[in-house]
Amino acid sequence: MKTNQGxxxxxxxxxxxxxxxxxxxxxxxxxxxxxxxxRFEVPPLDVISAILSSFMPRPDLSPTIRSVIVDVRLPRVIAVILVGAALSVAGTAFQGLFRNPLVSPDILGVSAGAGFGAAIALLLTENIVATQTLAFITGIIAVGLAYGISRVYKINNTITLVLAGIVVGALFQALTSLVKYVADPLNKLPAIVFWLMGSFNHVSAQDLVVAAPILLSGMAVLYLIRWRINLLSMGEEDAKALGVNIEHLKITIIVSATVISAAAVSICGIVGWIGLVIPHAGRIFVGPDHKLLVPVAALIGASYLLIVDTVARTVTMTEIPIGIITALIGAPVFAYLLMKTQAGWR
Incomplete structure (x- = not known):
């Protein structure tokens, strides 16, 4: 703990x-x-030239290099950065809201809901736009159901909301398993399984046009209210005593984190452990103050996921689903961070 404090x-x-x-x-x-x-390595100066060619003509630049950088890699890299930052910010906000270091962005069932929507879309059609749209919608619906269930009880607290999220997540996971069971094992099932494991393989510039504004808007809201999350971390009663509208703040955090999580899952599938581990890594450096933690978590998460994605597409001849790597790294790292921070996460 002394090392962490230092x-x-x-x-x-x-x-x-x-x-x-x-x-x-x-x-x-x-x-x-x-x-x-x-597979096609590009020198750093050519990378910069290719990016600049989008704003000014570069007749000396190979069309192949420009296509590889601008049309293929750049949209993917931007998507990875946005998703890594978004999931990290959402995880940070949820951990502050629920005052629990074991909370991740999918605690309310958004990933399970989005996974079910994507599985249904892949079962019925091969249209990537339909898959992303239905995944986004069902992710939002799942969290809406969890929130609705929690409101049924007169005792409105975060524990009830978390339990409702677990119930809804389990329901959508069961429905996803049912879809996989009835899917054609040769034509449909592999696509469903690969999507659920997470990959940026099919991300295009058109996907970014839709997803980027959603991700940036959600992160902007959480960034602007990050100091209020500090008040929630003190406890609801103390926050109320300071004049904070608890219910309004909760809804704002839940909606913002859910929307960006659903948007992230819709374009790349389920990528776990980012929103759980990265906030802990940020706390080691800057402590629990969300005014400092939210920007740091976004930057660490973006760099981390970008490194993982680069490894996923270059270490073997075939691309490894990114969810596998994040789980293999995230589980032991999270165990180490828990031992390092012990009870002093706040």
């Missing part, structure tokens, strides 16, 4: 601007490397 004191209070600059540089470096590597 780290938080150094980065979170004394050198926070420097720390954010370091994280931005890490993200920029990771982005450049991700654009460079792959």
């Amino acid at each position: 780290t938080q004191e150094f980065w979170g209070k004394k050198n926070y601007p420097l720390f954010t600059v370091v994280l931005f540089l890490l993200l920029a470096t990771t982005t450049l490397v991700s654009l460079m590597v792959g």
Whole structure:
């Protein structure tokens, strides 16, 4: 704990601007490397030239290089950055809302609901737009059901909401299993299973046009109210005493985190552990103050998921589903972080 406190004191209070600059540089470096590597390797100067060619003519640039960077890799890299940041911010907000370090963005069933919607769409059609749209809608519906169930009880607290989310998540997971059971094992089932394991393989610029505004808007809302999350972390009674409209704040956090989580899942499938682990990593450096933690979690999450995605598409001849790698890394890292922070996560 003394080590954590020293780290938080150094980065979170004394050198926070420097720390954010370091994280931005890490993200920029990771982005450049991700654009460079792959089956078709591209030198760094050509990567920069290809990106600039979108704004000014570059007749000396190979059309192949431009196509690889601008049409294939750049949309994917941007999507990975947005999803990594969004899931990290959503996880940070939910952990502050529920005052529980074991909470992740899918605690209210958004991932299970989105997975069911995607499975239904893949069963009935191969249209990627239909798959993403239905995944987004059913993710929102799942959280709406969880919130509706929690409102049935006169005792309105976060524990009831979490339990309702677990029930709804289990229901949609069962429905997804049913869809997989009836799916054609040769033509439909592999696509459903691969999507549920998470991948950015099919992300295009058109997907970003729809998803990016949703992700950025949700993150912006959570960023603007991040100081209020600190008040929730003190306890609802204390927050009420300070004049905070608890119910309004809860709904704002839940809606914002749910929307960005559903949008993230709709474009890349289910990517676990990001929203659970990254907030803990951020707390090690800057402590539990959400005014500092939310931006740091976004930057760490973006860089982390970008590294994982780069490994997923380059380490073998065939792309590894990103959800597998995040789980393999996330589980032991989370266990280590729990031992390191112990009971002092707040």
